[in-house]
Amino acid sequence: MMNRIDVHNHFLPGMDDGCVGLDDSFACIQAMVQHGYDRFFLTPHTGCTEYGDVTPQQTRRAVEVFQREMDRRGVAAQFRPGGELRLSPQLLRWDDMDRIPTYGLNTAYCLADSWEPDWPHWADEAIDFLQGRGLTVILAHPERMDAIRANPALIETLADRGVLFQGNLGPLGGSEPEPIRALAEQFLTRGLYFMLGSDCHRPDHLPTRLAGLERAVELVGRTQVCTLTQTNPAKLWV
Numbered sequence: 001m002m003n004r005i006d007v008h009n010h011f012l013p014g015m016d017d018g019c020v021g022l023d024d025s026f027a028c029i030q031a032m033v034q035h036g037y038d039r040f041f042l043t044p045h046t047g048c049t050e051y052g053d054v055t056p057q058q059t060r061r062a063v064e065v066f067q068r069e070m071d072r073r074g075v076a077a078q079f080r081p082g083g084e085l086r087l088s089p090q091l092l093r094w095d096d097m098d099r100i101p102t103y104g105l106n107t108a109y110c111l112a113d114s115w116e117p118d119w120p121h122w123a124d125e126a127i128d129f130l131q132g133r134g135l136t137v138i139l140a141h142p143e144r145m146d147a148i149r150a151n152p153a154l155i156e157t158l159a160d161r162g163v164l165f166q167g168n169l170g171p172l173g174g175s176e177p178e179p180i181r182a183l184a185e186q187f188l189t190r191g192l193y194f195m196l197g198s199d200c201h202r203p204d205h206l207p208t209r210l211a212g213l214e215r216a217v218e219l220v221g222r223t224q225v226c227t228l229t230q231t232n233p234a235k236l237w238v
């Protein structure tokens with residue numbers, strides 16, 4: 001039995017475009033528990049307009065309720081709050097660091113995403129802003145970002161600035177078109193990922209995520225997948 005930690009998912013029901021109810025969450029988590037996961041950071045979208053602006057404090061309260069519900073259903077797993085912070089120009093005006101969702105809300109690691117087709121100057125400024133406040137920025141699913149597919153050297157530039165990368169299991173398991181799958185495999189085999197996450201939103205995402213876990217083992221071996229799903233995520237679970 002493994003002790004994997006999922007570092008990116010949308011299992012908290014009703015918070016964003018993820019699970020719509022507890023039954024969906026339960027189905028997702030049960031399947032992942034059967035594949036060696038026993039700890040989950042719950043990472044709703046934060047700081048973006050599409051889903052309302054969930055604060056870390058709201059996430060913390062929701063995770064407490066969620067843990068009790070999963071305990072009641074007999075799930076052998078632990079849950080902690082986090083968030084997926086959208087990089088934006090607005091971020092640069094935040095003066096309240098309590099709005100930044102760090103892993104566990106007790107570490108200096110912050111998961112961030114961007115869907116900009118290019119890499120605007122304010123994205124660099126947002127990273128400077130976060131790093132200037134002592135945070136290590138972990139960029140979610142670089143393989144899915146148009147800006148990185150258009151300019152593959154961007155990932156090196158970001159790595160040189162101390163940004164870490166979280167790869168998604170889905171593309172490795174066939175959830176995305178071929179160019180994204182190929183880039184995910186390339187980043188994985190080049191050792192660019194600090195960790196792998198499911199980014200699972202609902203039960204119909206499970207097959208590709210679980211296939212991605214197997215594919216990762218085929219590509220880089222069990223020891224490296226253990227580093228990406230256990231050892232490195234455990235640095236955030238403190």
Ligand SMILES: [Fe+2]
Nearest residue numbers: 008009084199
């Ligand atoms: Fe996500």
